[in-house]
Amino acid sequence: MHIENRTFDELQPGDSRELRRLCTQDDLLVFANVSGNHNPMHIYNLDGDGDGTPEAVAPGMFVGALVSAVIGNLLPGAGTLYRAQSLVFHARAHADDELVSRVTVTDKNESTHTVTLATEVRRVSDDALILSGVAEVEAPRHKLSYSSHDLPGLIVQRHRHFEKLLKQAEGLALLITAVVCPEDPNSLGGALLARDHTLITPILVGDAGKIALTAQDMGADLTGVEIIDIPDHAAAARHAVALVGQGRAQALMKGHLHTDQLLRAIIDKSAGLRTGRRLTHAFVMDVPGLAHPLLVTDAAINIAPDLKTKVDIVQNAIDLARSIGIEQPKVGVLSAVETVNPDLPSSIDAALLSKMAERGQITGGLVDGPLAMDNAVDIAAARTKGLTSPVAGRAEVLVVPNIDAGNMLAKQLAFISHAEAAGLVLGASVPIILNSRSDDDMARLASCAVAALHHQRLTGGA
Known part of the structure; x- marks a missing residue:
């Protein structure tokens, strides 16, 4: 002015x-x-x-x-x-x-x-x-x-998008969730917090003695909570996966065990959780000052995904974005530049993913790439570069070239931009809630809300 x-x-x-x-x-x-x-x-x-x-x-x-x-x-x-x-x-x-x-x-x-x-x-x-x-x-x-x-501007550190997701999940049936090895305050506390907020019904699978001792140290009440005593972590993961196969659980939640132990049980062909797609990870992030939730994928599972894997990464992310209410997700496939460079493999993959979406090989969203980070999320930067696509400057999903880029981007948003991050593993027949030890209460609740909304869509409830 x-x-x-x-x-x-x-x-x-x-x-x-x-x-x-x-x-x-x-x-x-x-x-x-x-x-x-x-x-x-x-x-x-x-x-x-x-x-x-x-x-x-x-x-x-x-x-x-x-x-x-x-x-x-x-x-x-x-x-x-x-x-x-x-x-x-x-x-x-x-x-x-x-x-x-x-x-x-x-x-x-x-x-x-x-x-x-x-x-x-x-x-x-x-x-x-x-x-x-x-x-x-x-x-x-x-x-x-x-x-x-x-004058300098102000950004309010308020997580309105997660508040909206929690509101959306309020009316859903409780998501019966097998929580694998909740033997520390973070994982047990997160499961009980989601129970108290009527998001999930937890079934605790792990060392019953450690779970009880952790609850005692926390002052938490386990009355009415089903606990299945399996001290060995790998065996606990297999049993939790079996609960899904038996129809007793509708989702999985990682507790105090290594991620690869849980994933190994999930991808076992006899477990029946495979869907034909690669397992991929997505963060749903609530970034202060951003007008919509932002999905970042894949930042936790696929280290150096090839083109075939990236197709599943993109499709899984689109499906999740639609589950949380984004009707036609805008997907920006990131590279260091916004033009195709034969010497930069990520730019080639991005262009191919964009063309595959155009030809109907990826469905449900708008996909464009390669896009640099600035012109993926900032409309002024996109206009400066002469980009006129409906995705450039408006991306709601960011697809990174590899796990290094994804992990750095997600943690920069969390620790510098004060974003909250809800983490989910996709590509299985049920949602898999993957929280970090550093997650606070809002992130844990949002992860469960996102899982509940995604389960509703997977089962035809939306």
């Missing part, structure tokens, strides 16, 4: 300016953090008055600040200082309301160079008066202008 002030000499009674502002949930979180006012009446997911419904009422001083925005930016503008402001509240504004704040010059005092302004804030949808008042300000004497784009 280009801002230019109105000096005291330029101002006349009747001059009026206004600004419109959509009041968002993130605005209220930012205001709570900046002001220190954590009143639950103003937090989007909290019930502040005990009536069972979150209020998300815009704080009075937030609404008042919208008046100061007009005064500081437009009328009189840059250089203005407050002397006084009265506020009378007539109604309440809430998150998702569009508000218009307006100020009008009513008087000038030549001796003090002060200006009096009538101030108000209204809701745009019904013109309801939210706030009225009177401001007295010291008007600027010198002409000033500047660009508000020079």
